[in-house]
Each structure stands twice: as C-alpha cells, then as structure tokens.
Amino acid sequence: MTVRSRGLNKLTKWLLLLSFFLLTDSAQTGSSTATSEADRAVDAEETHSEPPSSSLLNVTLAKKPSLDPKPSPPLVGNYDLRKPNGEVCLKANMGVQYMLTVNKKFYYFNMNPLVTRATGYCGNLTAVLSLEFEGGNLEFTFVKEAKEYYTRKIRALLEPVSMCKKCKSQSYPGIMEKEKLFKTTTGLCFKCKSELVVKMSPDFRLKMMAAQFQPFDLANGQFGKDFECWQDYIKRIIPIILGAIAVGVCLIATVSYLITREYRNQGYERLL
Template sequence: MKTRCPAAPLGLVLFGLLLLDGSVLFQTYAVDVEVKDASNITCLYAKWMMNISITYESESNGFKKTAFTLPEQLTYDGSSCGNDTKGPVLAIEFGKDHSWVISFTKTADTYQGSISFTYNTNDTELFPDAKKKGLITISANYPERPVQLNTVFSCNDVDFIEDDNVRQDFWNVSLQVFLEDGFRSSNKTLCDQVTVPTATVPTTTVPSTTTEPNDTTSSPSPTLPPEENPATGKYSVVNGTAACLLATMALQLNISQKEPLIINFNPNTTSARGSCGATSAVLELKDKNNRVVFVFAARAQNAERYYLREVNITVAESTNETLFAGNRSLNYWDTSRGSSYMCRREETLVVAPGYKINIFDLKIQPFDVEDGQFSQAEDCIFDVDNFFVPIMVGAALAGLVFLVLMAYFVGRKTHRNAGYEQF
C-alpha cells in the first residue's frame, strides 16, 4: 500500500492563523490522500474538511461537549486497496488511541463507505473529566446513499452524520473509490441534488444523488445583507426533562473576511441544543447551514461568577466554501451564579478578525435555572454605569474642594475688611 499526500507529508493541509498571543483560533484542516496498490495504481482518492464534536458525561454527572478537527500528526497504518473480497480502506490514527476508519464496498453499479470512529475518553486533553473511561466506537455509513461507480462523490456544502452523542461534519468533499485504471472520473455525484418522487408517494420529495456529466456545478445566489434587524427568538437546552439553559436573543453574523456578509438567524428555522454542567455550559444555534456555538464557564478564581468564554462560527457561504472562526479566550457577559444576564441594547462580540456577532434583546442564563424560568437579571447597563461612577465621584470631590477653597477665601476677605473698619 502506498499513500500519496501531495500537499503535506502526512496528507494533512493546515491553514492556520493564531492572533492575540494564541487566543484567537481561526483554522481549517483538509485531508488530501491517495491510496495506491503495489503497482502504484490509485484505488482510493479522498479530499475533505472535517470537524468532530462529542458530548460526554462528566464526573459531576453533567454533560459536556468537546469539539476538534484532525490534528497535524496523523498515521495511516491499516490503509490498503483491499483484495478480491475486501474493498479499499482508509485508516487514520491520531492522538491518544483515537482512530477514524472508512471501509468501502461495491455492488455491480455503486459503492459506499462505512465509518468506524473510535475515541478514547482517557485522553484528558479532550475529555478532562469524563465519567466513563476507555475506548468508545460508533459506526455510520458515508456517503449516506450509495454512489454510482466511476463517479466522484462531491459535497461542497456542510454534510454531517450523527450517531447518538457524536457528530461528524464534512464539507468540500471529493471522493472516489474503485477507480478505473487508477484515473479519477470527470463525472460527479452530488450530495445536494433532489429527485422527484414516483407516483406512489406524490406528496413528498426525497434527497438523492444524481450523476453529473462534467465538472461544472451551479452555485447559489450570493447572500444579500438583510434590510432589517433579526427577529428575537427564545431557545433552551433540556437536561432530562427540565430546562437547564435559557436564552432569548436576536442574532446576526457580520463577516467581512472577503465581501461583506450579513446573516440574520431566523427563529422559525433555528434549532437549539447543547449541554449543561457544573462549571461549563454549551448553547448551539443552527439555522440551515450556519451555526454559532456559545460556551459558558465558571470563573476559576471565583466559582460564584460565570462568563462567555468561547464562541465558534460556521458559515456555508456557498457550495464552494465554508467559513469557520472561533475564539476560546473571550471575556463577555460576566454575571453572578444564580442570575441571568440581560442587555436590551445592541452588543457586538468580536470573535476573530473579520468575524463579529451582533446581538439584540439578549437575556441568557446558562446555570442554575429553576422551574424553567429566568432568575433575577443583571443588566448590562450597569457595565456602563460602573465606568462612569469613578468619573462622577472624582468630579464631585473636585467640586467639593473648589467650594471649600472659595468659602475659605471669601471668609478671609470678609474678616480682613471687618478689621479695617474697626481700626
């Protein structure tokens, strides 16, 4: 077996930008791999970008989420072109006993992959306080539907598979297995096509894949800036049967990475999910292919206060590009435990250069929610008041000193005048 990795020694392309002493994360990973047989003929070609997020139970009996991309150091032991009874296999190992393996099978006309992803909760960097220790494996099919032989499976939009508590996001996918004579096909099977149903199910349409005769693909119309502010939505995260996180907000993304891009989240099409723990909480809002993840944490030096520590943004700008930015060192919305945070005025969160979030009519409580109701709110107006208090106190003291001095000089002058008259 030979693995050709034209862009990097380990088949991994890393485009990274670390700013503010490493506090801002803005990076994208791409896998670019060819698996060849002993005759140097390609049997598998794969190129994609990928994020993995896992929800796990912590030692405090709460649930936390860890999210990561494939690291820089990868090994491909176990990858092969297969044989007469077994199809090609791409095996990736990384970190502390984590592995991601996709095995392919074919019929007379199609091929399909089966993913086996194993993660190790003994890895304290990814799972610092996991209650269950050891290796956990999940399986899923990808692509979701069989792909026509002698075509390249192509998916530029964000595509995902989700099994229990593991979600795998893929985009900019280009994949072909069982290549004829080792050459990639010029035909494509797209992931985002829809077929018209047969007469037996006249009221529904089902997603499917169709074969494209050439490399041209249509792109959606560019997103135009909304003319109005976003609508306000109400969101919650449920732990068991009770809400553990409450949020009300109007959410707008402002991205100027290239052309200005403004995206309003629509509460009617936005879904919310997340997790709640003793010291951290996660709120994920997703509207179509656009997603924002808020991560809250208790302060290390004062557990009686919490703040917004991290934000991740994923935007499917077009069929050709997905934008991602994150910041793990934020310091917004500092609030006392047992209270909610409220801000009626517009707030702007700077996540990374060219990535901002505009938030209106905000009220949020990620900890200590009781009976599904917000607790007493700490208003952001106090942040402004606190800024002016020292100035007002200083001005008052200066005025008092001025009055004392004036009284002194007036009194002294009066005393001197009275003395002259007596003389």
C-alpha cells in the same frame, strides 16, 4: 251500501291521506336533520383543525443567508433546552448578527430566530447550546467551576449565497476558545443590554444584543437574579462618577469663593 259503511269509507280515506302527509313531512324533517348534523360535523372539523407545525413553517420560511452591506438590529430569539422529563435546563435570549469583511468591505447577516432550531444538552458541569439554521450555525459551550460558570467556547459558521452570479460560494467559519467569556456566579443569570462583540476570525466578528442566558441551576425553569455585565456596569457608573465630580467641583468653587470674599471684607489693619 248503507249510510254507516259509506261513513267508514270516507273516514278511512281521510286517515290514509293524513298518514301520507305525516310520512312525507317526517322524511323531510329527517333529511334536514341529517344535513344539519353533517354540517355541524364539518364545522367542528374545521374549527378543531390544527395549524401547520413549526417545522413546516420553518421549512417554508428558511432560505440561505444573504449578506447586507448595511447593518440593522437583529430580532431577539428565545431558546430553551429541556431534559427528557420536560424540565427546562438551559435558557438563552439574544439577538445575533454576523459581521464579515469581504474584499475590505463590511457585510452583515442577522440570525432569524423564526427559522433557527435550538439543540444541545445539559450536564452537571458542561452544557452546549447549538443554534442551527439554513446555511449556518452558532454553538456555545458553557462550563461550571466551583461557584461560577462561563462560556469556554463559541463556534460559528456562515455559508451565504454568492455575491455575484459568477462568484464561487464561500463559507466563513470562526471559533473563540482562548478566553473565559461572560463569567457569572452560579445560580444567577448573565444579562447584558450592551452590545457584545466577539472576534471569531480575522474577517469574522459576532455581535450579540440583549443577551441573557443561564445554562445551570435554573429554578422552576426560570432565569435567576440578573448578573450585570461589565459593559452595563460601566455605562451605569460613569454618569454617577461624572455627577459626583461635578458636585465636588461646584463645592470647591463655592468654598473658595466664600473664603476669598471673607478675606477681602476684613480689609487692612490700621496702625496706631
């Protein structure tokens, strides 16, 4: 074997050895790349996973109403109705408390907006908002006449858990349909910061807090200008009236004092 052939054999061996290392390294690199791509895919899937739907949350949180002997402020819920095209046609915000008389004792239940579903429909002259939850519901019927609208009917039902183990479960229905409540000018939003109490039956009263609703003529799905309720107007105007009376009394007292002092300073006329 010549020196030249030996040199070629050594070069071939070195080339084969180098090729082996390169193939091994590329295989490892491909494996790590595939692993990293898989990890990124898993991370992306976890990042874009959607949270549980509101319906599932409602099912989880919903439970039958239980009466409380002590009142507490209810949560204020926001309820919207939409037309088939997605346009908001009715808006209502309020906190609702059921007040019941059971065996001559008062009991309370606050409607939880987190587990309450709003349904109903919007018409040109009539609109209905139905608030439903596990063990009860509350329904408003609004009517539009000429340049005003009002609440024509309120219907409610509460079916709480039994007060004791051996007691039978009872239901408490109520309805108000003899009065025109919350009358408001068309295009305006009825708003009342004061408590609104409606008698639904002899043993059942409905209390609404921070009430605000508009069933007709919403502009871009938003409330119109506020229409102040009578209760808020009275609360606002009474301090003004009392203040005006107080100022008037002070002015009368001041003028009377000045006149009296002037009269006394004149003294008696001397007779010649």
